[in-house]
Amino acid sequence: MGEHIRLGADVVDGEALVPPTRVSLAWRDLADGLGMFWLWSSLAFQDIRLRYRGSILGPFWLTITTAIMVTAMGLVYAELFKMNMRQYFPYIACGIVTWNFINVLIVDGCDSFLSASGVIQQVKLPFSVQVYRVVLRNLIVLLHNIVIIPVVLLLFGVPIGFYSLMFLPGLAVMVVNGVWMAILFGMLSARFRDIPPIIASLVQIGFFITPVFWSPELLGRYGFYATLSPFASALDVIRAPLLGHAYAIASWPVLGVVTLAGWSITFAMYARFRGRLAYWV
């Protein structure tokens, strides 16, 4: 037990072996990973390319799928809710495109480390590389879907102006949140394999209780409460400017709290369990 073996030519003086703290290791992991943007961006683009290798339309299947879904839901629900098509169609188009992004940030985020287990087991890399890769991958998917929005806005005569661009801050905040979600959910999913289906079903429920395809006004005096959830807030900060509406009162405060709390919890967990990830995947 505890034998000390020396192999090789020189015996070097005993250098102080002060192991860095977990917190500083976690910071370094996040920062070094971010610095390797050429790696995670190539990995993200390759993920998309490989997913559609051999298909003629390639990633534009994403666009088509979303366009069909928007059209189908737009037609049915406008009738069901007795809504004016001119207003409802742009509303649901922006709603579904934005929701798909939120949905995939969470659900695909669960897979961030598990899907990269091959790389994680073979090479020492900052784990966060896999996280940035997942977030960028889903941002690329969003860019394929988002082309639907200007088309719908033009078709239904929603004015497009400088204010429409105000969806960008909302998008940026969602990307920032996407990073912590991919870390936290990715880590939990690697440890407990029950987490991905649990999260997927929660998000599925989220789709129905969030004003994606229905308007909060339909709930009457309860409508305000529907706008308070993190899902609704995330949706609102992207959709409202696109439609030329004002943000709901609660959206930015709720998102602010979610971002701060999410990052705090995630960072603490990451500092604590980052070293175990290679064992878990």
Added chain:
Amino acid sequence: MAFLRLRNVTVDFPIYQGTSRSLKKAIFAASLQRNFARDPVDRVTVRALDNVSLDIEHGSRVALIGSNGAGKSTLLKTLAGIYEPSHGTVHAQGSISALLNISVGFNQEATGLENIMLRGMCMGISPGEMRGYVTEIAEFTELGPYLDMPIRTYSAGMSVRLAFATSTCKRPEILLMDEWLSAGDASFLSKAQQRMAGFVDQSSILVLASHSLQLLEQWCDIGLFLHQGHIRAAGPIKNVINEYQKTVDQAA
């Protein structure tokens, strides 16, 4: 000057079999038992390395010898920094390249050339720099037109060529290799050995785990005999191999 230093390194593996990975069991166990010092979910842990202290200095070509489950692969992964040890510290200086497992290919659907780029980038080499190496790598592998095919169509030997050539393109200071090298044919092995001789002369480190004692004797000068997570013997390769064979004979 490259070196690898391990101080009192212990690696415990949690074995998540079936139910112990489930959330239900974790919650249930937490609510029943107050004593968290005991593993609450009856998790089996395997001690793969037990309090190992080890210095490997530059210029060493180290052979890891030991039966299955002796801790060779775990030691390699710990040296590579992939596993952070449960106790103790690992201090490495020098660029590390680890060729640990080819069956867990980087991307089976991508072509050989794409995988060269991918693997290179995962080793921390920027795409621009990596492009400079591609021709040389392609030449070394002798795979020719196969490089444009997805690597799922490759044989084990072909994958070995690709992985080896890519991982060594940028002369690593520390090269860690597991078992699978023997999947290559004789002409590849001699070619690989030539390439390796080149680096090790430049004061780098090679750590090679294999069951082929002949290969180890050819490539390495120092032996490290691992047994159940302990270092059983260390020293000149011939002595350690003798020691190992004695144990094997005794067991038989």
